[in-house]
Amino acid sequence: MAEQNEPATLSATPVLVGTGYALAASLGVSVLLVLFFFYTSLSERYIMPVVHSAYGLCALGAGWVASRKAGAKGLIYGLLAGLSFFAFTVVVGYFVPAPAFPMTAWWKKMLYALAGGSAGGIAGIAWRE
Numbered sequence: 001m002a003e004q005n006e007p008a009t010l011s012a013t014p015v016l017v018g019t020g021y022a023l024a025a026s027l028g029v030s031v032l033l034v035l036f037f038f039y040t041s042l043s044e045r046y047i048m049p050v051v052h053s054a055y056g057l058c059a060l061g062a063g064w065v066a067s068r069k070a071g072a073k074g075l076i077y078g079l080l081a082g083l084s085f086f087a088f089t090v091v092v093g094y095f096v097p098a099p100a101f102p103m104t105a106w107w108k109k110m111l112y113a114l115a116g117g118s119a120g121g122i123a124g125i126a127w128r129e
Contacts, residue, residue, distance in 0.1 A: 010077070011070065018066030018081035018117075019088060026058040026089070056112040059085050063120025078121015079114060086113035 033050060036042070062085045063078025070077045086109055 010073070010080070014066040014069035014077050015080045015084055017069050018062040018064075018077070019084045021065040022058045022062035022081070022085040023088065025061050026055065029054045029058065052108065052112055055089075055109060056116040059113040059116030060120035060123075063117035063122075064124040065120075066117075067121040067124030072125070074121035074123075074125030075118055076121070078117040078119070078124070080117075081121070082113040082115075082117020083110075085117065086110050089113075 033047075033054065037044070037047060059082040062081040063074070066077040066081035067074035089109070090106065
């Protein structure tokens with residue numbers, strides 16, 4: 001059996017690109033959700049489940065883009081992209097004057113970001129061309 005001599009280093013570029021993609025996607029999804037809830041008669045009780053789902057999907061996109069950019073180690077790059085997306089949104093959320101949700105729900109956001117990022121990283125490697 002031949003040994004594989006892969007370098008054990010990770011590049012920050014795929015993680016930053018994936019995080020940038022997730023931030024842009026979350027901004028676009030946020031605008032669409034605001035317009036959707038404003039112009040429809042949908043109850044406001046659906047806002048948080050939809051926001052959490054959108055957050056997880058943006059983290060999934062971050063993992064997908066990071067793993068596709070890296071070309072290997074999809075789980076690691078996906079987790080790192082999801083974690084950096086979470087960290088960035090927490091830091092930005094800290095400076096927003098009136099948060100829409102309590103910061104006590106940080107563990108939910110982290111769970112969605114890590115699960116979405118890792119799933120996106122795995123899927124990005126599994127479905128590469």
